[in-house]
């Protein structure tokens with residue numbers, strides 16, 4: 001499973017990109033708004049840091065308007081992927097954009113049917129939101145598992161991006177459930193490194209070394 005970073009914060013993307021673990025970036029209107037900068041400028045800057053799919057989301061609601069926005073966004077860089085919502089207008093836009101060869105990521109996916117319809121409309125990626133499913137007392141990982149099963153049974157090529165990841169266990173379980181990609185906020189990526197035995201091991205190595213060489 002590949003890892004994308006789920007943020008529009010340039011400093012965070014730069015910091016994590018150095019580790020060599022990132023294959024792409026996802027943004028959404030909430031994440032872009034947090035940066036309080038020009039949308040296209042932020043997206044353009046991201047494309048200079050990570051050489052992989054960068055999801056950018058039009059904010060229009062009607063397919064015709066979404067397509068106009070998308071056509072401007074893809075001019076920024078070849079790696080731009082257009083994020084669309086799993087709605088009738090979103091799928092209408094997905095169908096048209098995919099016929100034009102523009103890559104799409106259908107987001108706010110909360111059911112197998114939404115994922116299936118997105119794939120039929122030509123989506124390159126679907127993004128089921130694990131955390132938000134868990135928030136309403138349902139099982140977000142089971143959603144990933146079910147979508148992955150349906151895509152395997154029917155040989156559907158659309159890639160599954162596990163999104164709305166809230167903790168490191170979501171990442172492990174999304175990988176086990178068959179997600180192709182997990183898009184992970186910086187805070188969770190940092191938590192994925194943490195293990196008490198790693199920290200304890202480092203402390204013991206240092207103490208043993210210092211007891212002989214730095215008396």
Ligand code: G3P
Nearest residue numbers: 006131132163164165183
């Ligand atoms: O990738 C989707 C993500 O940005 C939403 O996460 O935590 O707001 O549900 P969250």
